[in-house]
């Protein structure tokens with residue numbers, strides 16, 4: 001077996017340094033009032049505390065957990081006593097009269113609290129709030145905020161630390177304005193017969209660990225016509241494979257006055273005569289629609305490769321990363337994609353040692369990767385980036401522990417890579433040859449796997465498409481011999 005190949009590089013999506021490890025109720029309404037402690041271990045405090053009182057179904061339980069998590073993200077600590085709290089949240093239920101009476105009784109006791117500590121913010125959410133706010137305001141004037149359970153953003157009205165986060169996005173500049181001034185920004189970079197073409201700059205997501213939106217601004221898409229012109233020029237100049245680039249490449253077109261979707265651009269680029277291969281990276285799981293996968297499956301130039309960062313396999317960690325999807329969403333997207341493209345290869349990104357990540361949460365990531373069986377995993381040990389939200393939290397996982405988790409996932413990926421690549425022995429795969437490596441020609445399959453090709457010394461394969469029969473497999477790359485004339 002060849003020696004281990006771990007390639008240092010920067011993640012395209014976020015700015016954590018990574019190394020590639022690769023081939024290369026409705027439930028019964030419980031009428032028990034609760035002061036449960038929800039969510040992950042508290043993050044470094046901002047000196048403020050919150051208290052949540054929940055009654056009702058499991059949906060209310062879940063909503064309360066989300067409120068707790070939001071407040072903990074911005075440095076609040078949970079307290080079991082409303083008397084110590086800066087914010088008291090009541091999550092109400094009206095499905096039975098007895099539950100509604102309990103909420104009313106609790107609100108009455110909070111009126112007394114508000115008289116003695118007027119600075120305490122009282123918040124009411126849950127079923128009692130929907131469509132009744134005027135009446136509620138008259139009945140409970142000591143409540144500072146009523147919010148519908150579907151509208152968590154309103155919490156920012158009484159939690160300035162949350163409002164600031166949303167303001168961060170609004171304040172981000174557009175660093176690129178190609179559509180506005182009619183100019184085309186600098187072209188992508190080219191290496192032999194492959195080229196990278198930026199199609200969207202910036203990012204609107206504000207993941208809690210990522211500096212990209214602060215450095216590169218809000219999403220700004222290049223116009224379709226400018227991208228097509230650039231690819232046409234590249235193809236006329238001998239480029240055979242183009243990768244469309246963006247931090248969230250599948251948000252392309254969302255910022256146009258008349259919103260467009262990436263599929264429109266993919267169809268236009270695919271139709272350029274002479275282009276052999278088309279790729280795009282990096283995608284955000286929130287924008288991976290069925291239509292996008294259907295188009296990938298149908299367009300002949302689009303390679304069967306998906307770069308879909310997940311970052312963690314635990315929903316609490318994902319929530320604190322502000323990734324806006326769950327583990328199940330990511331897995332379901334993979335399942336759909338593979339149902340449309342059985343040969344699809346998948347790469348993903350993982351951060352280990354995120355603040356507060358418990359061993360159980362890490363093991364969820366392990367189990368998810370074991371289930372997902374990606375061809376490639378970009379692993380990063382968490383490190384705080386000044387200016388981001390998570391940099392305000394304690395970096396509480398010791399470096400040695402981050403390193404251990406990193407190694408555990410490396411080992412897992414080594415096993416998965418071996419299993420995947422050994423199944424390719426004897427198969428024939430198309431390789432676009434990009435150069436020579438230790439006497440062998442090397443290139444990438446449509447699935448983006450590194451393939452070394454054994455041929456006679458005097459054969460020049462540079463820039464050619466070659467069908468290669470796989471004769472040897474490692475966890476990180478394949479070796480094979482030409483099985484047909486290069487083209």
Ligand code: SF4
Pocket residue numbers: 013014015203204205206207210211212213247248284
């Ligand atoms: S989606 Fe998140 S991780 Fe990716 S660039 Fe945007 S803020 Fe960073």
